Amino acid sequence: MSTEKIPFLDLVTVHRELQDELVEVLKTALKSAGFIGGPMVQGFEEDFAGFCESRLCVGLGSGTDALRFALIAAGVKSGNIVITVPNTFIATTEAISQAGARPDFVDIDPTTYAMDSGKLREYLEHTCRWDPKTRQVTHNATGKLVTAIVPVHLYGQMADMDPILDLATQYNLKVVEDACQAQGAEYFSQKDNRWHKAGSMGHAAAFSFYPGKNLGACGEAGAMTTNDEQLAHTCRLLRDHGQSKKYFHDIEGYNGRLDAIQAGFLRVKLHHLTKWNEQRRQAAERYDKLFAGAEGLVTIPHQPSWARSVYHLYVVQVEDRARLQQQLNDVGIGTAIHYPIALHLTKAYEELGFRIGDFPIAEKSVAHILSLPMFPGLTADQQERVVTEVLKSLSVTSSELT
Numbered sequence: 001m002s003t004e005k006i007p008f009l010d011l012v013t014v015h016r017e018l019q020d021e022l023v024e025v026l027k028t029a030l031k032s033a034g035f036i037g038g039p040m041v042q043g044f045e046e047d048f049a050g051f052c053e054s055r056l057c058v059g060l061g062s063g064t065d066a067l068r069f070a071l072i073a074a075g076v077k078s079g080n081i082v083i084t085v086p087n088t089f090i091a092t093t094e095a096i097s098q099a100g101a102r103p104d105f106v107d108i109d110p111t112t113y114a115m116d117s118g119k120l121r122e123y124l125e126h127t128c129r130w131d132p133k134t135r136q137v138t139h140n141a142t143g144k145l146v147t148a149i150v151p152v153h154l155y156g157q158m159a160d161m162d163p164i165l166d167l168a169t170q171y172n173l174k175v176v177e178d179a180c181q182a183q184g185a186e187y188f189s190q191k192d193n194r195w196h197k198a199g200s201m202g203h204a205a206a207f208s209f210y211p212g213k214n215l216g217a218c219g220e221a222g223a224m225t226t227n228d229e230q231l232a233h234t235c236r237l238l239r240d241h242g243q244s245k246k247y248f249h250d251i252e253g254y255n256g257r258l259d260a261i262q263a264g265f266l267r268v269k270l271h272h273l274t275k276w277n278e279q280r281r282q283a284a285e286r287y288d289k290l291f292a293g294a295e296g297l298v299t300i301p302h303q304p305s306w307a308r309s310v311y312h313l314y315v316v317q318v319e320d321r322a323r324l325q326q327q328l329n330d331v332g333i334g335t336a337i338h339y340p341i342a343l344h345l346t347k348a349y350e351e352l353g354f355r356i357g358d359f360p361i362a363e364k365s366v367a368h369i370l371s372l373p374m375f376p377g378l379t380a381d382q383q384e385r386v387v388t389e390v391l392k393s394l395s396v397t398s399s400e401l402t
Ligand SMILES: *Cc1c(COP(=O)(O)O)cnc(C)c1O
Pocket: 062, 063, 064, 065, 088, 089, 091, 092, 152, 178, 180, 181, 207, 208, 209, 210, 221, 222
């Protein structure tokens, strides 16, 4: 078997293949010197809204901008609480804090790694009180208003949106999907008996086009999607210093615009996204098959019948993660951990006062997860080698144990 290195993520090959098209974008931008806003940004916004089956898209500087602006535009105010999950990238909770709110958490479903709607219900029923007159939810311990939920479609798989949206309706809460890892993922809604694209179900959604995402820019970029014209309008103001017209500022905003060149690159790459996602799905299926028979040693991703994941990451769980990661590294196989610390236990959130044991499902998964190589263009040979090395490492471990 080959001993060639297998990277965790190969971004070079795909850009080599697209080089001519991407250089054309750059030339077009240089010709007009229209680097901010303009037709390339608008064109991408229309294309991406179409891709997400969402009415509107606002191009932004990053996924973090998208989360922050969507929350502010959805009406989250200073001193509110916004509920999310502890096992996400810190941008999710940074955006909540930067919108002026306090992040609070509910635990995850152990099989999907996404928000457990039963836990969300418990949170709303048992730690909050509902005032039917004002139609507001107050968190008992802090007296703060709970105003929004941010379900995270982690690793490319949808959170179970039907019950989350039902609770949001019942408790008058806004839902902002963190779809940063889920461009193109789909959810089957029992309620209307059809598939929905990630980013089209909540009041708004945030996407990141950080280079390593399923759809990545050649630099920083992001977008929000929504079906609500008012919400999109507010995000357009927020991204551009609150300007409705040059130097006429309706509100104070931010500098959170999408570069025209990045929008142009993204437009080119969007044409390939469906094919790339399909390649990721095929790679995931291949991993699943190769790991069949190793159930006791490796927990592979679970895809519920209501989800079509786009496998931003292929995450397995093993007993001795540190040892497996080291041994794969020793034979030239790249891996990563998404993410090594649950946010409620991260130093930055010490003052929120959470403890070990507060979110046991998330904490347990955090200790065992490992992301294996996953990208379009990953070959069957490479995958076979990854799985062979994983099983070699694990069977040694398990025979040593017995
Ligand atoms: C990447 C990511 C973000 C942030 O996106 P940026 O473009 O890096 O700001 C937010 N949430 C999740 C789950 C992400 O994976």
